[in-house]
Amino acid sequence: MFGVVVIAHAVGWAFMLLLALLFEERIPGWYSLEWGMLAGAVGAIGLAAFYKALAVGKMGINAPLASVITAVLPVVFSFRTEGLPHPLQLAGFALALVGIWLMTTQRGGAGNSKGTGLAVVAGIGFSGFLLFIKLAGTRSVFWPLVSARTASCLLMTGIVFLTVDDWKPICGSMGLILLAGILDSGANALYVAATQRGRLDVAAVLSSLYPASTVVLARLVLKERLSGLQTIGVAAALSAILLIAAK
Numbered sequence: 001m002f003g004v005v006v007i008a009h010a011v012g013w014a015f016m017l018l019l020a021l022l023f024e025e026r027i028p029g030w031y032s033l034e035w036g037m038l039a040g041a042v043g044a045i046g047l048a049a050f051y052k053a054l055a056v057g058k059m060g061i062n063a064p065l066a067s068v069i070t071a072v073l074p075v076v077f078s079f080r081t082e083g084l085p086h087p088l089q090l091a092g093f094a095l096a097l098v099g100i101w102l103m104t105t106q107r108g109g110a111g112n113s114k115g116t117g118l119a120v121v122a123g124i125g126f127s128g129f130l131l132f133i134k135l136a137g138t139r140s141v142f143w144p145l146v147s148a149r150t151a152s153c154l155l156m157t158g159i160v161f162l163t164v165d166d167w168k169p170i171c172g173s174m175g176l177i178l179l180a181g182i183l184d185s186g187a188n189a190l191y192v193a194a195t196q197r198g199r200l201d202v203a204a205v206l207s208s209l210y211p212a213s214t215v216v217l218a219r220l221v222l223k224e225r226l227s228g229l230q231t232i233g234v235a236a237a238l239s240a241i242l243l244i245a246a247k
Contacts, residue, residue: 002163004177005047006156011181013149016189020142028140033147035136039129040148044155046125049118057115064101065116067208069123071097074130074204082199089202092243095236096205102233130191130204137192145188202244209237 019025046066053062075093084090129148136144187207194203216234219225 002048002051002156002160004173006153006160007174007177008181008184009044009149009153009156011178012185012188013146013153015182015185016142016145016149019189020140020146023142025140025142027143028136032136032139032144035132036144036147037151039132039136039144040151040153041155042125042132043129043148044125044152044159046122046127046129047152048156048159049125050122053115053118053122055115056118062115062119062122064103065119066123066126067100067210068097069120070126070130071201071205071208072123073127074134075201077131078199078201078204082201085199085201088243092240092245093201093205095243096209096240099233099236099240100208102229102236130207131200133188133192134195134200134203137196141189141192141196144192145185148188149185206241206244209241 050062050066053066071093085093133144133148136148191203191207194206
């Protein structure tokens with residue numbers, strides 16, 4: 001699994017570098033690149049902890065726990081630096097967190113706390129990535145992500161060697177891995193652009209609603225049935241988006 005992430009991150013690195021050159025984006029100073037590398041490092045640690053948490057514990061507990069924590073640091077930082085948002089947006093934040101929890105909760109998820117510490121580490125890592133990449137991308141979008149992917153690729157490669165992980169992807173899956181790398185890095189670029197044009201807390205909370213697309217795609221592509229709680233969670237997420245977008 002970690003080997004697949006290395007390949008996807010390498011593809012994302014190449015994609016961001018290509019866009020930086022095509023758009024002739026000016027290379028930022030070391031301050032920005034260093035924040036980008038820190039973002040990539042903590043994001044990679046979070047990803048490794050997340051996969052380990054899912055492997056040793058209940059997905060129904062660890063996945064929503066990590067997802068909820070992901071938005072915490074950017075929201076707290078934004079509150080302190082930009083002030084409180086509109087009351088409707090605050091209500092949207094609360095509803096979004098509830099929606100995330102419901103969407104990622106599975107039957108049988110209760111009663112097993114194994115791996116929750118790793119889930120907390122994962123959430124902190126993801127949260128740190130969202131905050132640090134915002135600090136890196138104050139003037140540019142693509143170059144900070146190039147530095148972030150450089151750090152994450154190096155760190156994930158080290159994890160692969162240390163864990164003796166089978167890095168070779170399943171036969172026929174390379175196209176999906178390439179697509180995943182492009183979509184992941186593209187989404188990060190859109191997040192950075194969003195933080196440059198609006199509030200950090202709004203961008204972070206909306207980005208943390210990614211479980212909604214996962215649940216919907218699982219229903220459409222894999223024909224997985226949504227539980228009652230997941231259906232309520234998707235509805236809560238959609239309602240939260242409307243509240244957060246209100247001005």
